[in-house]
Amino acid sequence: MKTIRIGSGAGYSGDRIEPAVELAEKGDIQYLVFECLAERTIAIAQGAKLKDPAQGYDPLLAERMLAVLRPCHEKGIRIVTNMGAANPAAAAAKTRDIARSLGLEGLKIAAVSGDDVLETLKSGDHRIEETGEPVSAMAGSLVSANAYLGAAPIVEALKAGADIVITGRVADPALFLAPQIFEFGWSMEDWDLLGKGTVVGHLLECAGQITGGYFADPGVKDVAALARLGFPIAEVGEDGSAVITKVAGSGGAVTTATCKEQLLYEIHDPAVYFTPDVVADFSRVRFTQEGPDRVRVAGATGRPRPATLKVSVGYRDSFIGEGQISYAGPGALARGRLALEIVRERLALTGVEATELRFDLIGVDSIHGTALSTAGGQEPYEVRVRVVGRTGSLKEAQRIGNEVETLYTNGPASGGGATKSAKDVVAMLSALLPRELAKPAIAFMEA
């Protein structure tokens, strides 16, 4: 039976780079996939593209490509990534330039576009999922709208001989499903195999989160060598069977426990996992430890794909202003509480216009509120005051941090380490678009 090995080189845009190099050099892989798009990455990248048409792709693209292009070229490893963000064509051109600067020849690079559906969404009768409001009502504040494309255009690019495929918004598991469809000649309507390939993609898409990252809990769940965490490899067979593993000697661990945690990560109903390619069913998945750092995954299935594509909609939402200051030693908690009272009163006295405010004591109740946090009743040695609020302008947001900072000379005794910030917020909502309205396109260039 034919098998391939797919490596996962990044779980998010800012992820570590050496584990990807390790995969390329020692992973015995045929595909290296980088999943780098968080919810609002494209919305922010859209701003960069508007300022400079050669920008708008992942800020770490150049560093990543410089690190992995040579070993991938030497070993014939194909790269699939969504680092194109808002500008896959510019990302492909940059990658071509890097390949040339490294003296690598004959590389075929594909840029997949067509996920940008902003104009389509604005012009039609479409609604925001979360609010039920028409998209047209938000037209003035919309920044971006990107449909989650499926595996099809990546498969097409691979068929055309692409060594590197760079996309914008694509469903994360599709980046991994596409090489399986291409290599094994799977039908785009074989729901069972697409479901099996999708669970592999889902397990790999967060890279180190299945090899021991986001897992360690000393004394309960110990993981060795997290500073040298190895990224995962899926060994997939043409019948959809799969084993999750990693490079021998790298840090971390692949166990049934790490796999179970990642299976349910960001999942709602495990029997109904929507993707553009298939509705995958993870509800009967089983894991078996077959050896050290080798876990077999079985039991995923699938049903026909939905008629609509999810669209991620970015819009200018608001401004957020924040200030923090620390208190320590005897009475720190009381001084922290006094500081919060003072800022609360100052914001009212000076008429700061905030639509939402939060008053936190970091180290006491900032994460889960008072009921859970104060159950132990112990006094912390130090506390950090945090006041944060939502406003309609940057100027108004700045006033919140200022009212925390002025506690230095106007507040409780020995407050230190004040910081303040104010920023504009691009937030995300979603919409559903009939799939025929998104038109994927592929452009090729050669290094």
Next chain:
Amino acid sequence: MKLRDIAHSRTGDKGDISNISVIAFDEADYPLIEAHVTADRVKELFHEVVLGEVVRYEIPSIGALNFVMRQALGGGVTRSLALDAHGKCLASALLDLEMPDVARPLRAT
């Protein structure tokens, strides 16, 4: 006994929805977890954080539960004022749930 003695957990986020898995270390403990870690208990534990409904899904093939909690992330990760906007810390808080002390054989590991 605490839930943390027999189970592990991970939080995920999508928009304003948080999901928390609860996974038995030993699948033999799954029925106990299924009986005592209910959606109502999770909703009660997180009443200051989760404003919407809590729905529980069972995945016996891996000895796990999955709790899906709506209006749990301060209006959504991308606009929340919360320090932990993703709700990543929620999983650890859930493991502090009290469980009935039942006689169990010691785990080999």
